[in-house]
Amino acid sequence: MFGRNLWVGFGCQSGISSHLIAVAINQVWQENKLEQKVIAGIATIDTKALEPGLVEFCSLLKLPLKTFSSELLANVAVPHPSQMIAAKVGTASVAEAAAILAASANEKQPLEVTLLVPKRIFRLPGEPGVVTIAIATEV
Template structure:
């Protein structure tokens, strides 16, 4: 079975329920299983974001963070490059970049987006597959 990683971007104070619903909808829509999730990731400034920390705990997966500088390496792979995101964070797409960075950290030499950026008013999500053998 292959694994998945999720990258999240969110507004400060984004509630756990919004993040969990966004994840569950993306999994369901793409016929993916929550049990495949190996970790979630976000921007380093979100390391203490309560909703993200709570989501990782609820899912019993590690929560990783990456700096905007680390995420710039994934710009060419993004489905959407947001100048607004860059102005606020220093990278052009938090969710997709974080998912790609985490997949590469977990051993996927050329990670590919499985689910491009999904968004609500408060959060974004992207999913990347990680081969397990």
């Protein structure tokens, strides 16, 4: 159904593990009947570019990591903005906005992108932190 055209928008608290990311992505993929081979890459806010668990996950799966400034993310209209996140990082959306921007052929005008999976929040017992994932299709 899809080629490698799905971008995973990603938000997280510091200190998350690559295991938590893998579990979250596996769950989203199973629930939506997708195959991980269609992942084009991971997208997030630039302040998470060196998050160890995220870097490890991308390295293990050989996925590119796209990052965006909070200013650029803040300009993307999303279905589930969060004022709490806006207060913390300067944008009301990280996962949904990053997925949309990464999937967009033109980052300045992400109008033709489909948000396939709205943001989902994941926690695991015994694992520190929380991750948020959203999926957008590339145009």
